[in-house]
Amino acid sequence: MTHLTQNAIMDAFLKLLEENPLDRITVGDIIRECGVSRNTFYYHFGDIYALLKAVLQRDMDRLVSQRKQGDSWEEVFQRVMDSNMARRRVIYHIYGSVEHDILVQNLYEITEEVMMDRVREAAQGLPIAEEDLKILCAADQAMFVGLLLEWVRKGMREEEAQAIWKTERFVFRILPHILRGLVEGEKP
Numbered sequence: 270m271t272h273l274t275q276n277a278i279m280d281a282f283l284k285l286l287e288e289n290p291l292d293r294i295t296v297g298d299i300i301r302e303c304g305v306s307r308n309t310f311y312y313h314f315g316d317i318y319a320l321l322k323a324v325l326q327r328d329m330d331r332l333v334s335q336r337k338q339g340d341s342w343e344e345v346f347q348r349v350m351d352s353n354m355a356r357r358r359v360i361y362h363i364y365g366s367v368e369h370d371i372l373v374q375n376l377y378e379i380t381e382e383v384m385m386d387r388v389r390e391a392a393q394g395l396p397i398a399e400e401d402l403k404i405l406c407a408a409d410q411a412m413f414v415g416l417l418l419e420w421v422r423k424g425m426r427e428e429e430a431q432a433i434w435k436t437e438r439f440v441f442r443i444l445p446h447i448l449r450g451l452v453e454g455e456k457p
Contacts, residue, residue: 278309287358
């Protein structure tokens with residue numbers, strides 16, 4: 270029941286975000302939309318920003334869980350970009366309302382595991398320290414989050430989304446070479 274209630278609250282929130290900027294949505298709006306009490310809302314989420322993070326995480330988890338055996342990370346990121354394109358209004362309403370620090374922090378938190386999995390997969394079989402993998406992951410994350418924010422800032426145009434996609438495909442392809450170079454560069 271708890272999971273159903275959380276999803277109902279998140280879905281109501283997304284419905285409201287389709288029509289309203291985040292800073293104009295109240296807890297009262299959300300509980301009216303999904304038919305739960307204020308206490309129920311606060312039982313599941315500390316505030317609207319905790320709800321926002323949960324929604325972003327749920328969406329990322331859904332996209333990543335769709336990764337079938339044999340799907341490439343490129344295919345996962347294509348689904349992420351397709352999802353973002355389908356929710357332009359929601360993203361714009363979040364971007365235009367949230368203090369950017371909160372948005373950036375949420376984006377980093379929800380992409381960290383995905384990016385680290387991708388780096389670890391590319392490094393499979395190579396003797397690379399976890400610390401070095403984390404550095405590469407952080408660099409990849411910074412690029413992806415920066416490109417995503419720039420895409421939103423520029424109005425979420427299709428051609429900008431394609432630029433992000435091309436950049437990520439480039440990174441997918443060069444990451445194994447970077448990792449092998451790191452190993453070869455450490456040989457005496």
